[in-house]
Every structure is written in structure tokens, then in C-alpha cells.
Amino acid sequence: MSETHRQAAERPPIKVGLFVTCLVDLFRPSVGFAALELLEQAGCVVEAPAGQTCCGQPAYNSGDPKAARAVAQGLLDTFEGYDYVVAPSGSCAGMIRYHLVELFADDPEKQHRARHLGARTHELVSFLVDILGVTALSARFEGVVAYHDSCSGLRELDIKTQPRRLLAGVEGLVLKELKEPEVCCGFGGTFCVKYPQISDAMVSNKLRDIEDAGAGTVLAGDLGCLMNMAGKASRSGSKVEFRHIAEVLAGTDGTPAIGRPNR
Amino acid sequence: MSAAREQILSGIRKSLGRGPLDETGMAPIRQRLQAPSRHIIPARVNLDAEGLVALFISKAKGVSASVDEVADMAAAPQAVARYLIKENLPARLVQAPGLADMDWSVAPTIEVRSGLAEEPDEVGLTPAVAGVAETGTLLLASGPETPTTLNFVPATHIVVLRRDQIVGPYEDAWDHLRANAEAAGSQPRAANFITGPSRTGDIEQKIEIGVHGPLRLHIVIVER
Amino acid sequence: MKTHPTSATFPSNASTALADPILQRALGNLKKGFPVKRAEVVADLPEFEALRDVARDIKDHTLNHLDAYLEIYEANVVQSGGQVHWARTAEEACETVMTICRDAGARIVTKGKSMVAEEIGLNNYLDTRGIERVETDLGEYIIQLRDEPPSHIIVPAVHVTKEQIGETFRAAHDGLDPNRDLTEPRDITDEARDRLRQKYFAAEVGITGANFLVAENGSSIIVTNEGNGDLTQTLAKVHIVVASLEKLVPTMEDAIAVLRLLARSSTGQEFSVYTTVSNGPKRPADLDGPEAYHVVLVDNGRTAMLGTENQDMLRCIRCAACMNHCPVYGAVGGHAYGWVYPGPMGAVLTPSLIGIENSGHLPHASTFCGHCEQVCPMKIPLTKMMRHYRNRAYASGHGSKIGRIALGAWSYLAARPALYRWVTKIAARGLGWFAGRRGSLSRVPLAGGWTEMRDLPAPEGETFMERYDRESRRKPRQEPRQEPQSGLGQ
Numbered sequence: 001m002s003e004t005h006r007q008a009a010e011r012p013p014i015k016v017g018l019f020v021t022c023l024v025d026l027f028r029p030s031v032g033f034a035a036l037e038l039l040e041q042a043g044c045v046v047e048a049p050a051g052q053t054c055c056g057q058p059a060y061n062s063g064d065p066k067a068a069r070a071v072a073q074g075l076l077d078t079f080e081g082y083d084y085v086v087a088p089s090g091s092c093a094g095m096i097r098y099h100l101v102e103l104f105a106d107d108p109e110k111q112h113r114a115r116h117l118g119a120r121t122h123e124l125v126s127f128l129v130d131i132l133g134v135t136a137l138s139a140r141f142e143g144v145v146a147y148h149d150s151c152s153g154l155r156e157l158d159i160k161t162q163p164r165r166l167l168a169g170v171e172g173l174v175l176k177e178l179k180e181p182e183v184c185c186g187f188g189g190t191f192c193v194k195y196p197q198i199s200d201a202m203v204s205n206k207l208r209d210i211e212d213a214g215a216g217t218v219l220a221g222d223l224g225c226l227m228n229m230a231g232k233a234s235r236s237g238s239k240v241e242f243r244h245i246a247e248v249l250a251g252t253d254g255t256p257a258i259g260r261p262n263r
Numbered sequence: 264m265s266a267a268r269e270q271i272l273s274g275i276r277k278s279l280g281r282g283p284l285d286e287t288g289m290a291p292i293r294q295r296l297q298a299p300s301r302h303i304i305p306a307r308v309n310l311d312a313e314g315l316v317a318l319f320i321s322k323a324k325g326v327s328a329s330v331d332e333v334a335d336m337a338a339a340p341q342a343v344a345r346y347l348i349k350e351n352l353p354a355r356l357v358q359a360p361g362l363a364d365m366d367w368s369v370a371p372t373i374e375v376r377s378g379l380a381e382e383p384d385e386v387g388l389t390p391a392v393a394g395v396a397e398t399g400t401l402l403l404a405s406g407p408e409t410p411t412t413l414n415f416v417p418a419t420h421i422v423v424l425r426r427d428q429i430v431g432p433y434e435d436a437w438d439h440l441r442a443n444a445e446a447a448g449s450q451p452r453a454a455n456f457i458t459g460p461s462r463t464g465d466i467e468q469k470i471e472i473g474v475h476g477p478l479r480l481h482i483v484i485v486e487r
Numbered sequence: 488m489k490t491h492p493t494s495a496t497f498p499s500n501a502s503t504a505l506a507d508p509i510l511q512r513a514l515g516n517l518k519k520g521f522p523v524k525r526a527e528v529v530a531d532l533p534e535f536e537a538l539r540d541v542a543r544d545i546k547d548h549t550l551n552h553l554d555a556y557l558e559i560y561e562a563n564v565v566q567s568g569g570q571v572h573w574a575r576t577a578e579e580a581c582e583t584v585m586t587i588c589r590d591a592g593a594r595i596v597t598k599g600k601s602m603v604a605e606e607i608g609l610n611n612y613l614d615t616r617g618i619e620r621v622e623t624d625l626g627e628y629i630i631q632l633r634d635e636p637p638s639h640i641i642v643p644a645v646h647v648t649k650e651q652i653g654e655t656f657r658a659a660h661d662g663l664d665p666n667r668d669l670t671e672p673r674d675i676t677d678e679a680r681d682r683l684r685q686k687y688f689a690a691e692v693g694i695t696g697a698n699f700l701v702a703e704n705g706s707s708i709i710v711t712n713e714g715n716g717d718l719t720q721t722l723a724k725v726h727i728v729v730a731s732l733e734k735l736v737p738t739m740e741d742a743i744a745v746l747r748l749l750a751r752s753s754t755g756q757e758f759s760v761y762t763t764v765s766n767g768p769k770r771p772a773d774l775d776g777p778e779a780y781h782v783v784l785v786d787n788g789r790t791a792m793l794g795t796e797n798q799d800m801l802r803c804i805r806c807a808a809c810m811n812h813c814p815v816y817g818a819v820g821g822h823a824y825g826w827v828y829p830g831p832m833g834a835v836l837t838p839s840l841i842g843i844e845n846s847g848h849l850p851h852a853s854t855f856c857g858h859c860e861q862v863c864p865m866k867i868p869l870t871k872m873m874r875h876y877r878n879r880a881y882a883s884g885h886g887s888k889i890g891r892i893a894l895g896a897w898s899y900l901a902a903r904p905a906l907y908r909w910v911t912k913i914a915a916r917g918l919g920w921f922a923g924r925r926g927s928l929s930r931v932p933l934a935g936g937w938t939e940m941r942d943l944p945a946p947e948g949e950t951f952m953e954r955y956d957r958e959s960r961r962k963p964r965q966e967p968r969q970e971p972q973s974g975l976g977q
């Protein structure tokens with residue numbers, strides 16, 4: 001694979017604050033390291049600042065804007081001073097990009113900071129493609145793969161072609177489209193624990209769609225959706241594996257798939 | 264008038280945080296109503312007369328209407344007769360009084376009555392105000408010459424449409440109706456935009472053509 | 488017929504719905520139908536997106552001047568020989584309709600499909616006052632015979648299979664061969680056509696709803712496919728239009744702009760079969776048409792929505808695109824929502840009209856996937872509005888106690904990074920240890936909502952931040968690599 005590196009030598013490297021998200025931090029650090037790897041490969045200087053926790057979405061979507069503000073306040077402080085803030089999640093990036101401004105509607109000073117932060121915040125794959133102009137990566141992955149469009153990434157951030165473009169360049173990877181790649185998997189944050197039966201019906205449909213497509217591995221850009229689908233697959237004895245797309249793109253897929261036993 | 268009326272209107276104003284609109288506040292509203300302006304018109308209707316007729320025909324057929332074209336009004340009765348035979352329908356119809364000058368002597372087998380439609384009339388024949396090429400839609404208006412029952416009661420509705428009545432967007436059709444209404448001094452009681460024969464998807468989403476309204480919509484386009 | 492809301496028991500309604508194989512089959516048909524057709528016709532109209540902005544602006548303008556337009560509308564109705572009746576409440580609206588029916592000496596009343604009629608409980612009101620009410624929309628007729636409420640706002644009988652309809656017709660229609668064939672939709676449709684024909688001609692009063700009221704000329708517009716609405720209003724001696732205030736638009740041009748979106752969004756047709764503009768009673772020289780024309784303008788909570796965060800909901804044109812695309816509606820169907828309006832639009836409108844205390848679940852029963860907003864022709868910010876209701880519910884202490892405690896604890900931690908690190912470290916370790924080599928947990932204390940239905944993928948054992956700190960100490964991550972692996976374009 002031929003690659004060109006056309007970053008102007010005199011331009012200072014882009015400084016990226018990596019927001020790994022709470023789910024990645026707690027459940028699947030390898031996604032965070034894959035993101036780090038991809039951003040560094042693309043020539044960015046990357047830091048995962050220590051003050052980061054969560055984007056505040058659980059409280060925000062559960063009707064507790066006060067708590068959400070307290071959490072989001074930390075983001076404003078922690079990610080000051082980076083050219084860009086990048087998260088391996090469409091949902092969290094969307095929260096920072098569009099919703100912090102609403103959250104701080106009554107505080108002009110913080111709202112201004114929130115707007116500034118939002119404008120610099122991107123989801124990982126769309127950042128690589130749309131902002132850094134990455135067109136191909138030297139990755140390998142053997143298998144038939146389906147990409148699930150996570151709702152926030154798809155509808156808030158317009159992430160649809162970018163992951164597919166990068167996956168198309170992964171050696172050995174055969175991309176199969178689901179019949180309904182844009183239908184929600186039933187995760188929905190706290191929705192899946194508040195309405196487990198409905199969520200189960202939705203994720204069961206998703207799993208059926210995946211099985212029908214003949215995909216051995218499903219990739220997505222959000223760990224929440226992946227954990228929901230992987231958890232259902234594990235419970236129902238399905239052989240399908242689930243991974244964050246960053247793991248495949250960075251070639252760090254040595255870790256067992258989500259929810260799979262250690263070999 | 265009524266207490267309810269006053270309470271609703273004052274409730275609206277209270278919710279909107281203002282009192283009744285004064286003359287300045289009413290000006291844009293009056294302006295909008297006096298000279299209604301069009302919004303976006305689909306580019307698909309940017310066609311010459313020929314193109315509009317072709318679009319109208321293809322759209323009308325796309326919604327299960329059938330279309331026939333004849334050279335002039337004198338040829339229309341035969342076209343209607345042909346259609347009735349082809350569809351195995353009785354040679355009997357009710358026509359809108361507005362079509363009184365159609366000369367049925369060329370199709371003597373057809374029994375024609377003029378007036379409104381009732382049960383068990385099976386075929387209704389009417390003129391139209393316009394044909395809308397945008398979606399193959401007809402615009403019909405009620406009046407003494409064009410009773411509305413003809414459009415809905417008989418299972419077969421045949422419409423005679425002059426070629427020069429075919430316009431691009433709905434707005435053009437409505438302008439015709441507005442002009443007619445202005446000339447007549449009153450609007451029609453009913454204006455019907457009709458796009459194909461009646462249909463339903465109420466049973467398991469399966470489309471069935473022909474429910475309460477006509478099962479068949481046949482359009483005879485007259486060249487001149 | 489059930490008229491009181493059961494929205495409060497949404498979870499158990501949903502369970503029942505999920506366990507109903509017939510309903511699940513019907514919902515499967517719905518998902519495969521409308522969204523596919525909508526996508527086709529939308530793709531065929533490049534102006535669709537721009538028209539959504541236009542439509543939103545038309546309605547916003549109208550709502551912000553609603554009082555003025557209503558007065559002008561009323562004057563124009565009167566000028567064309569009709570009458571306007573104002574109703575503050577459901578009760579007032581029903582009484583008004585009943586009074587008109589009584590004055591007309593009505594025994595038989597035909598009725599087109601009207602969601603606002605469902606909302607105000609008109610059906611039951613007429614039924615219990617000696618009126619023979621005949622629903623003329625095929626779907627509504629079916630559920631009337633089955634004594635059920637609608638489960639969808641444009642295909643009210645979407646939950647019923649053709650076999651069930653066949654049985655219903657056999658039981659309800661006497662005087663016909665009991666062994667007649669009713670297996671196909673065609674047979675059923677023909678039988679309904681025959682039955683209802685007599686009713687149209689016999690009815691003293693015909694009631695329809697309205698998709699639009701036009702201020703410019705005092706007209707009401709209904710949009711239908713079956714032709715039942717037209718027969719209803721043309722053949723009865725009296726035509727009553729029951730419409731809520733927000734149906735108003737200023738001009739025909741405004742109505743037409745929104746009409747370009749309505750059918751496309753709704754059934755995936757470019758235009759519905761019948762778009763009928765009605766203006767007053769029959770003119771003196773007319774051969775047909777109703778002798779009287781009444782409009783009952785229903786408020787029932789609308790004016791209170793104006794000027795609030797709920798005002799945007801008044802743009803709704805009842806196309807049902809939101810529910811046709813909603814994965815939650817697609818899983819549980821309309822009846823689970825427990826009142827007249829289901830799906831995402833119902834999740835917002837229902838609390839606005841019957842109170843959040845009676846419908847607290849509805850704004851929560853969404854994954855916020857945003858598909859509803861994406862397809863809403865009127866650009867109603869449905870998720871944002873559901874979130875407002877969640878805020879209100881939370882502020883007034885509704886919802887599960889455990890949920891509130893868990894969320895509170897999480898938020899407390901997330902606002903304190905040092906403590907957060909420490910707790911997440913222990914949690915990752917603990918859960919990782921608990922899972923051992925299995926990779927997933929099938930039971931986790933306090934996570935029953937999750938593990939009831941699915942396993943919980945186990946943490947890797949170390950948090951990201953822990954490992955990052957460790958690796959950063961060993962190998963400072965400062966300089967970018969000299970040989971980047973990626974191709975950087977412009």
C-alpha cells in the first residue's frame with residue numbers, strides 16, 4: 001500500500017486531547033490505545049488528560065441537567081488548550097459537540113467555552129477522514145465484517161461513509177452491509193436497563209440481521225452499542241464477534257473480541 | 264361571540280406574551296393573505312407544454328389511472344365508448360351538465376344522463392379545472408355544472424381534460440380555480456385534487472385499488 | 488371502547504405487546520412498508536429537505552400569529568355560509584357536535600378518520616347518546632367493529648391481520664352467506680364498500696377531521712386515499728369538521744407546500760389520492776353537497792402549549808413518519824403507549840395534553856436514536872422535547888428510586904476525577920476478577936436491568952487511565968512518529 005505524508009514540515013503538529021469515554025476507560029482500554037495509535041500514526045501529538053471522566057450524557061438524558069453540568073464542567077476545564085478533542089464514540093462526541101451548549105444555556109461564559117469546545121470535538125474515524133484527510137491505513141483483518149451505524153454518530157455527526165472508506169482499505173476484510181444498518185440496536189444508554197424487554201426485542205432483531213448478512217464480526221464506533229450487541233450474542237450463544245472499529249484499523253485486535261473469553 | 268371564543272383567543276395572546284395585534288402587527292398578515300406567495304416549486308415541472316403533458320401522463324399512469332388521447336372534443340365520446348367496452352362496463356353514464364355540448368350522436372349505443380350521481384350509477388363523466396403534471400393530479404371544482412357526487416359515487420370516473428389545461432405545479436392549477444372563482448363571484452364549495460383511483464393499505468399494508476371512491480379513473484386528454 | 492389513558496402502565500403494556508405473535512407479524516409488515524416507500528419518493532424530490540425548512544417556517548409563523556389568523560379564518564368561513572364553534576375542552580367539543588347532530592335530527596352519523604375526534608372521546612360520546620355512528624375509513628371501520636382504539640394514526644388497524652378482519656366481518660355483517668370467502672384483502676374491501684354505501688346516503692350528519700384549515704378562504708382540507716371522507720361530507724345533509732386550532736395555515740400556497748411533504752412522509756405516496764378543499768355548504772344552484780357546514784375548533788390544551796418549550800409540537804401534521812421509523816414503536820406497537828397518540832410524536836404530545844403524571848414513561852421510552860427527527864417533515868425536535876419532559880419528571884421526583892440513586896452516584900463520581908479514578912480502578916479489577924477467563928458476566932449485582940436480557944462483557948481488568956499512566960511513565964508519548972502509517976490528504 002503506498003502512502004504519502006504531505007503534512008507541511010513547518011506546520012506544528014496537531015495537538016489532540018483524547019477523550020477515551022467512560023465505557024472505554026472502564027471496560028475496554030484497548031479501544032483507547034487503538035485510538036491513540038491511529039492518531040499518532042496520522043501525525044498528531046496525543047494526550048489523554050488525567051481529569052477526564054464522562055461526558056455527562058447519562059444525567060443529561062435522564063433529566064438531571066444539574067448533575068450533567070457538574071460533569072460537563074470538568075470537560076470544559078480538562079480539554080482546554082488542545083487543537084482538537086477526539087473521542088472513539090459518536091455518542092459522546094455528539095454530546096460534547098452539540099449538547100453542552102444547551103446544557104450551559106443559562107451561563108453565557110460557560111456556554112461560550114462549551115461552544116468553543118464543541119467546535120473542536122470530533123469522533124475518531126470522522127476526524128481521521130474528514131479533518132486529517134486519511135485515506136488508507138496499513139491494516140489487516142481476516143473475515144467477513146458488517147459495520148453497524150451507531151445512531152448518534154450517524155444522525156448527529158453524519159458518520160456513514162468515513163468508516164466504510166477506511167474499512168475498504170483493510171487487507172483481508174470483506175465488508176457486508178446489514179439490511180438495516182441504520183436501525184438502533186436498542187442500547188440507548190439508560191434505556192436498555194429501564195426497558196430491558198423492549199431493548200431485548202430490538203437487539204434480537206439486530207442480531208438476526210447480522211446473522212442473515214453472514215457477518216462473522218460486527219464493527220461499530222460506539223462501545224455502548226457494541227456491549228449491548230455482544231452481551232446479547234453471548235447470552236444467546238451466537239458466534240458473531242464484536243469489536244470497536246478502531247481496534248481493526250489500528251491492528252490492535254489481539255485482544256479477545258468484546259465479551260469473549262481470554263484464550 | 265362566545266365565551267369559549269374569547270377565552271381561547273385571549274389564552275393564545277397570553278401564551279404568546281402579547282395583546283391583540285395592532286395595525287403594524289397585522290400588516291404582514293394582510294400582505295401574506297392578499298398576495299399569497301409561492302414557496303419552492305419542484306424543478307421537475309420546469310418543462311415546455313409538451314414535456315408537461317408527457318409528465319402528467321406518466322405520473323397519472325404511475326398511480327393506476329388510465330389515459331387516452333384524442334384529437335378533439337368531437338372524438339371524445341367515441342373514446343369513452345371504447346373505454347367502456349374495453350373494461351366491460353355498461354353502456355350507460357351520468358355526465359356533468361358542464362359537458363352538455365358533447366355530441367353523443369357518434370356513440371349512439373351509450374345512454375347518457377346529465378346531473379348528479381346516485382346509487383346505482385356506475386360511470387361518471389366530468390370535466391376538470393386542470394391537470395397537474397407534478398404528480399399526475401386532476402383538479403376538479405364543484406358547481407351547478409359539475410356536481411361532486413360524479414367524482415365519488417360511481418365506481419368508474421372518466422375525466423375529460425383539455426391538453427392546454429395541463430399545468431406544472433399545484434399552484435398553477437389553483438390559480439386557475441382562483442381566477443374562475445373571481446369571475447363567478449364565489450369560490451366553489453369543494454375543490455378536489457384527485458390522484459388516481461381510490462385505494463387503501465389498511466389491511467396488512469397491502470394496497471387495494473378501489474375502496475369507497477372509484478375503482479377506475481380514466482382520463483381522456485383532448486388535443487384541442 | 489377504552490378511552491381513559493393507560494400510558495402509566497407502559498412497561499406492562501409493552502410486555503403484552505412483545506408476547507403477541509400476531510401483533511409482531513403486523514409490526515414487521517409496517518417496518519418493511521412505509522419507510523421503504525418514503526425513502527423512494529423522498530429521493531425523487533430533490534427539494535424535499537429545503538421544503539422541510541419552508542414547512543417549519545410556515546407553521547411557526549402561523550402559530551406566532553394564531554389569534555389573528557383564527558379570526559380571519561372564522562370570518563371567511565362565515566362569509567361562505569358556514570359556522571365556526573369554539574371549544575375549550577374535549578367535553579365542550581363533544582357537546583357542540585352533539586348539539587348540531589340533535590338539531591339536524593341525526594340518527595345515523597358517518598365519520599371519516601379523525602385523530603382529534605379520538606382525542607376528545609367523540610366516538611363514545613355519540614355512541615352513548617343514541618347516535619348510530621359509522622366509521623367510514625376502512626381501518627377505523629374494522630376497529631370500530633372490533634371495539635378497539637386505533638394503534639396507529641394513519642393505519643388505525645395496523646395491528647389486525649386479514650384473518651382477524653375476516654372473522655370480525657363474518658360476525659358483524661348479517662344477511663350474508665356465512666361461508667363466503669373473506670380470505671383476501673380484496674374480498675374484505677368489497678364487503679366494506681357495499682356495507683358502507685347505504686350508510687353514506689342515509690346519514691343526516693357527516694363528520695370529518697381536517698388536515699389544514701386555510702385562513703385565506705375559510706376552507707378546510709382533508710387528505711385521504713379511500714374516498715370515504717368525500718362521500719361522508721358530500722352525501723350527508725350536514726357536514727361537521729372537527730379540527731384542532733393548530734391545523735391553520737395562512738394561504739393555499741402554504742398548504743400546498745406542506746402537502747408536498749405530507750403524503751411522502753406518511754405513506755410514501757407522492758400525493759394522496761384525494762386532497763379535498765371544502766368551503767361552506769352547497770351553493771344555491773349546486774346539485775349536491777351538504778346543506779350546512781360547521782367547524783368545531785378544538786383547543787383542549789393547545790393554547791397552553793404556545794409560548795412554551797412544547798410549542799414546536801403544534802407543527803405536527805400527523806403524518807406518522809416518526810412512528811413508522813421508530814424502533815420502539817416497531818417493537819411494541821401503538822396500543823402500548825396507552826392513549827390516542829403513539830410513537831415519538833405521542834411521547835411528546837401525550838404528556839402535553841394529559842399531563843406528565845399520567846404518561847411519565849412515554850418520554851423515557853426512547854433510545855434517542857433520532858430517526859424520528861431525521862424523518863419529521865416539520866423538523867420537530869422530538870428528542871429535545873422528550874428530554875424536557877425527562878427533566879420535568881426528574882425535577883418532580885418521578886422515576887425509580889434505585890435509578891435515581893445510581894445516576895446520582897455516577898454523576899457525583901464523574902464530577903470528582905481523583906475519586907472517580909480510584910473507584911473505576913476497583914470496579915474494573917473487581918468485575919474483571921469476577922469474570923475470570925469467561926469474558927462475560929451473566930449476573931452482576933445491581934445490574935439486573937442489563938443482565939436480565941444479556942451478558943455483561945467483562946472489563947479488561949485495568950482501566951484505560953491506569954494503563955496509560957503506567958505506559959506514559961515508561962515511554963513518554965510526546966513526539967509524533969517520524970514515519971506515519973497513514974496517507975494524509977488535503
